[in-house]
Amino acid sequence: MSPAAASDTIRITLPDGTVKEFAGATTAFQVAEGIGSRLAQAAVGAKIDGELTDLHAPIERDCQLAIVTEKTRDGEPDPDALMLVRHSAAHVMAEAIQRVVPGAQLVYGPPLETGFYYDIAFPEDRPLREGDFEAIEAEMAKIVKEDRRFTRYEMPAAEGLKKLAAEGSKYKIDNAERAIAASGSEAVQLSWYATGEPGKNWEDLCRGPHVPNTGRIGAVKIMSLASSYWHGDETSDRLTRVYGTAFFKKKDLDEYLDRLEQAKARDHRVLGKQLRLFHIDEAVGQGLVLWTPNGSIVRKELQDFIGAELRRQGYTDVFCPHIGKLGLYKTSGHFPYYAESQFVPVMEREFLKGLADDGCSCSDLSNMLESGEIDGYLLKPMNCPHHIKIFDSQPHSYRDMPVRLSEFGTVYRWEQSGELNGMMRVRSFTVDDAHLFCRDDQVGEEVQGCLSLVKIAFETLGLNDFRVRVGLRDPDSSKYVGSSEVWEKAEAACRDAARTLGVKVSEEPGEAAFYGPKIDFVVRDVLGREWQLGTVQVDYNLPERFDLSYTGSDNKPHRPVMIHRAPFGSMERFVGFLIEHFAGAFPTWLSPEQVRVLPISEKTNDYAAETLRALRDAGVRATLDDGNERVQAKIKRAAEEKIPYMAVVGPRDAEAGNVSVRAGRAEGPRRDAAGGVCRRRAARARRPHRVGRGRERDGGDVVVRPRGGVHHR
């Protein structure tokens, strides 16, 4: 960039449409000053033609300019401003770390949605530990207090590379080379940011932009340490990733930390334990979920719900064993290509004995496993091969199609130990699976049907915060089976179907299954991590591999197309997600316990038992808390256990044949004749309802009277 000639007039258009003219180069800061000193004070950066830049960056051409301040006009923190403060905080942290740990080499330190990180290579004899955080934060506080200006300077690529070579940082040289390659020109300038004066203060090769000075970083905290790999490549250098977050105000940081605490309270692992929904036991094994009675109710209700939809759509149930011969998975392509993410095969005694007699060593065995020349049974990693064999067990006419086989099929995958996570990532899970075998001309309609199933499920449960991902082939990978023609056909089918959903769809190369492209429904957990739930996958490949066929109207064999689909994905992950979605307070039809009967004292225990019987006869999941406690304590416990309804019964209720119904998550008592409430509520509790309509809390079948009025009849 060359400075504009002094005579050039620069026209700057502000967001409100006003145009400011300047004789020669200016900066966003000067523009802000021209508008008002308060704006200039609040300014932390600028957006020039939509691109975030430094506040003091020279403006040398006509442009659209927006001044970036801490908060947007409606008082919300400005995401661009947060990016600036976090990127700047990353620099300050890096400087502090290099003070505390001499020899630490910087690699890469970008801002994130919720903070920032810096990847750093520490000397082998001096790794970073959490115990260092305090010292680093103290150094950071000093740098912030010094209020040093972020100063950008540039130099030509060749000169910059020389400078980096002299400094001896292979990571920064690599960054520079990548920047040069990305720009596609050797003529590009490399930029540095000094935290203060170039040549005197700490500096870092960096594209920017930053806040004007370190004093703008109001609150910063180092959050955690993690291991990472250079370029994300696990065979490359192992780096230490230091996570932190920063805000302009201490209050914003405190609020953020507070929100994190609250998020932890609704973490499915925390609630799962509190509400006794599931259990993972060391003695059983890592990543193996035990469904306790409460969680089993939630799961069973969901299965019944989806099962009813499946019958409506013409699916038929099948059941299959959990293992299958290796040959089956060689045909499908699961083995040996995905051997490292499967449990090792179960081998027949005779086969093992034969190997031993042949003098097979452990390393021979290992090699045979690796190459796939092994006989035995595999714990199934997917249900499709079994279902394919069911389809193939008899001839099919084009008139039979589509064939829709469904099964809650349990599969087993050897996930890396560091990946396991509560119910979200496990080693054994049950897919609400089905495989559709259809004609070419039916693919579109069948995919639509599958998508509508996902929509019904998501709408019923009030899940509306999700994104749709179309997973496509990674053109550079060889892990996929099938020819590119069939892939293109399948990818087009997925694209077209996803478009009809009417929600935002992102296409992601490399996210396809190995046998075909897919449409995934992706949600975030309470900690912001993404998980794939429902999925619909079009597959032209497995029918080919298994040589499936049906007889067409021309009396010739034709190849069916397969669709794999699972509206929930896996029962484990889906219920784990639902626990967080509802914060443990399930809608009544899913609640493990729907009504708890609470006698006022032991004097009404008999009437309470009668009430319990009436509820249970009506099909309501109810229990009785006849403990020797005051009803207040019983209510508190029931509320903590997130039970939707409490039936409080005392002498007055017993005399009148009433119960006092209390909605556990709403306020105040409600009453009605016991039988009426029980029967109607039971009928509703048995079938799913859409949540969010408030029908369950103030439904018309409960007579609500003023609290003062209920004592008199």
Add this chain to the structure above:
RNA sequence: GCCGCUGUAGCUCAGUGGUAGAGCGCACCCUUGGUAAGGGUGAGGUCGUGGGUUCAAAUCCCACCAGCGGCUCCA
């Protein structure tokens, strides 16, 4: 699998070289109370597992196991 952190009563956590603690929950007793905790008494722990250092280890060191955060992977 990798790096860091964590592991003490059923749960949540305190204790950091010298005889294991609290609250909740549980059991029993008193209390029989009308909408988010009535009172008392008591039981309950090889301090994740295995080694080592020490007169002495829950505490220090090593290895392993498991959990958490992230990375990598993800059919």
